[in-house]
Amino acid sequence: MTSYLLFIGTITAIYALLSLGLVVSWGQAGMVNLGLVGFFGLGAYCSALLTYIGAPIGFGWLAGAALAAAIGVAFCLLTRTLRGDYLAIVTLGFGEGLRLVELNERWLTGGSDGISGIRPPLKEALSDLYPWFYFTLAWAVVALAAWALSRILASPFGRALRAVRDDEKVAAVAGKNVLRLKCQAFGIGAALFGFAGALYAHFTSYISPDNFVIQLTIYIFLAVTAGGYSRLVGAIFGSLAVMTILESSRFAAEFIPGLSAVQIASLREFTIAVALIMIMQLRPQGVFGLRNERAGANASDGAPHATAVPATPN
Amino acid sequence: MIVFTELAQYVVNGLVLGALIALPALGLTLIFSVQGFVNFSVAAQMTVGAYAAWLAGSHLGWSPILMLLLAFAVPGALGVVTDRLALAPVRRQSGAHTALMLAVVSIALNLAIENALRFIFGSNLNNFDLPMERNLQVWGLSVGPQQLRNLVTALVIAVALAAFFSLTRWGKAMRAVADNTDLARLKGIEPRSLSNLATFIGMGLAGIGGSLLAIDTSVDPSTGSRLILVIFAASVLGGLTSLYGAVLGALVIGVAGEVAMIAMPPVYQSLTAFLAILVILLVKPTGLFAGATGVRK
Numbered sequence: 001m002t003s004y005l006l007f008i009g010t011i012t013a014i015y016a017l018l019s020l021g022l023v024v025s026w027g028q029a030g031m032v033n034l035g036l037v038g039f040f041g042l043g044a045y046c047s048a049l050l051t052y053i054g055a056p057i058g059f060g061w062l063a064g065a066a067l068a069a070a071i072g073v074a075f076c077l078l079t080r081t082l083r084g085d086y087l088a089i090v091t092l093g094f095g096e097g098l099r100l101v102e103l104n105e106r107w108l109t110g111g112s113d114g115i116s117g118i119r120p121p122l123k124e125a126l127s128d129l130y131p132w133f134y135f136t137l138a139w140a141v142v143a144l145a146a147w148a149l150s151r152i153l154a155s156p157f158g159r160a161l162r163a164v165r166d167d168e169k170v171a172a173v174a175g176k177n178v179l180r181l182k183c184q185a186f187g188i189g190a191a192l193f194g195f196a197g198a199l200y201a202h203f204t205s206y207i208s209p210d211n212f213v214i215q216l217t218i219y220i221f222l223a224v225t226a227g228g229y230s231r232l233v234g235a236i237f238g239s240l241a242v243m244t245i246l247e248s249s250r251f252a253a254e255f256i257p258g259l260s261a262v263q264i265a266s267l268r269e270f271t272i273a274v275a276l277i278m279i280m281q282l283r284p285q286g287v288f289g290l291r292n293e294r295a296g297a298n299a300s301d302g303a304p305h306a307t308a309v310p311a312t313p314n
Numbered sequence: 315m316i317v318f319t320e321l322a323q324y325v326v327n328g329l330v331l332g333a334l335i336a337l338p339a340l341g342l343t344l345i346f347s348v349q350g351f352v353n354f355s356v357a358a359q360m361t362v363g364a365y366a367a368w369l370a371g372s373h374l375g376w377s378p379i380l381m382l383l384l385a386f387a388v389p390g391a392l393g394v395v396t397d398r399l400a401l402a403p404v405r406r407q408s409g410a411h412t413a414l415m416l417a418v419v420s421i422a423l424n425l426a427i428e429n430a431l432r433f434i435f436g437s438n439l440n441n442f443d444l445p446m447e448r449n450l451q452v453w454g455l456s457v458g459p460q461q462l463r464n465l466v467t468a469l470v471i472a473v474a475l476a477a478f479f480s481l482t483r484w485g486k487a488m489r490a491v492a493d494n495t496d497l498a499r500l501k502g503i504e505p506r507s508l509s510n511l512a513t514f515i516g517m518g519l520a521g522i523g524g525s526l527l528a529i530d531t532s533v534d535p536s537t538g539s540r541l542i543l544v545i546f547a548a549s550v551l552g553g554l555t556s557l558y559g560a561v562l563g564a565l566v567i568g569v570a571g572e573v574a575m576i577a578m579p580p581v582y583q584s585l586t587a588f589l590a591i592l593v594i595l596l597v598k599p600t601g602l603f604a605g606a607t608g609v610r611k
Binding site for chain 1: 346351352354400403404411413414415417418419421422423425426429430432433436437535542543546547550554579581582584585587588589591592595596599
């Protein structure tokens with residue numbers, strides 16, 4: 001039971017990292033990344049392949065994050081003059097296209113068999129303690145990322161980002177370099193997706209294209225909207241909530257008689273999708289809501305929070 | 315000469331495929347034009363149409379015309395219902411990001427519909443049990459009779475749509491909204507009142523497209539989702555707001571996808587479509603055929 005909980009806890013940390021990335025690019029800068037699972041997969045495969053040919057594990061993780069960030073910035077530049085819908089289409093296409101490559105370039109990715117035996121860090125040295133170590137490591141990464149992001153987003157850069165989110169034209173008139181801000185935010189988001197992917201690959205030691213399907217994108221969107229899509233604390237809360245729904249529904253399904261495995265799986269996906277739709281309708285600001293996020297010299301003068309009243313999720 | 319015939323064969327296959335892709339691409343474009351957001355649930359509605367046609371044709375033994383009517387009406391009606399249930403409440407929260415919120419909700423909707431179908435019908439592939447027919451040979455080119463019938467069906471629907479958009483009051487109003495929403499509103503056309511009709515026709519077209527594709531191959535819960543990139547590529551190529559652009563875009567994507575098979579394995583058809591999207595955004599982001607309204611920020 002402990003090992004199961006540690007496994008779920010570590011996966012939750014990886015979801016939280018993905019959610020943090022989505023909060024930066026979507027919640028704070030207003031750009032929709034429907035292919036976050038693509039960036040996640042890119043980081044995973046990049047790190048798995050690099051460490052396979054002998055690169056240090058840490059280097060593989062950073063390379064995964066950097067590659068994902070580079071692709072993210074490239075898409076951002078590509079759609080710079082167009083409505084946000086185009087970025088959504090391109091990223092969705094990237095996620096699907098990458099999955100096709102993973103499935104079919106067997107010489108590189110092993111096809112549907114995936115890559116197994118990805119090197120785990122320090123596993124031999126730690127033996128029994130290893131699951132605890134990885135659990136702690138993953139949450140430490142989440143804490144570090146959340147702390148760094150909260151610093152970044154509280155700075156004038158974060159304020160400029162929210163200005164871009166709320167009205168690009170006004171931000172541009174105020175002298176902000178809108179394109180650069182957007183590329184930076186989207187790049188940070190993509191880097192976190194890539195890093196989360198690398199973390200995932202070395203945790204399970206096995207990746208296959210089945211790990212990188214569009215459902216995961218929906219889970220993360222649900223996590224982020226449930227928690228309040230512009231709030232870092234909401235991302236962490238949301239990923240805990242989503243993981244609880246996912247895992248408890250696995251047990252709940254056993255109590256419904258007469259359902260086949262396919263039906264149970266589809267019922268779970270259906271529930272998650274409907275939950276996302278309902279939260280976006282009923283409480284789009286999520287549990288933690290929007291906050292009056294000020295930055296700069298007067299930020300700490302105790303300004304009242306606009307809608308920081310916690311409420312039950314609908 | 316043999317090389318030429320082979321190439322011509324790919325082009326013919328591409329045109330046949332493109333004619334089928336054109337229907338969902340038209341639906342997507344119509345909905346985007348009138349409602350102003352990308353509705354990703356088009357893919358699932360293609361599958362709904364395919365299942366409706368399969369039930370009508372293989373189980374109830376309906377005639378092909380009735381079968382296609384059902385494949386139009388069921389996704390059309392379901393499209394309107396899901397639009398009212400899932401998307402309309404989000405549309406009412408007007409904000410800077412409503413269009414993107416709607417895109418996110420519609421992709422969740424797509425997943426919900428797909429999984430509802432999987433729950434009901436299972437993951438199996440279902441064939442239409444049509445009798446085997448010999449391919450027609452013309453000038454060394456080979457075309458299946460079913461493909462030919464599909465092509466004719468797509469053409470008939472295209473002509474009927476063209477008549478609808480140029481002759482009827484509703485059709486003209488929709489074109490006006492698609493062309494310039496503000497001007498249309500000034501003339502007293504309320505885009506919102508057209509949104510139900512646009513959704514019905516758009517999703518209906520997606521359903522017919524999906525059913526024709528399924529007749530040629532088979533139907534399973536992912537029939538539509540597998541083609542989502544191809545559909546979007548066609549629509550983006552046409553500039554997302556141009557109805558004629560969507561048709562031409564679909565033909566170009568169809569032919570490009572088939573010709574690319576000379577160099578790439580067939581599984582990469584979606585990848586070709588994705589690359590086409592990237593190229594078109596690099597070269598001429600407003601689409602090959604369209605005026606630029608509504609696409610740029």
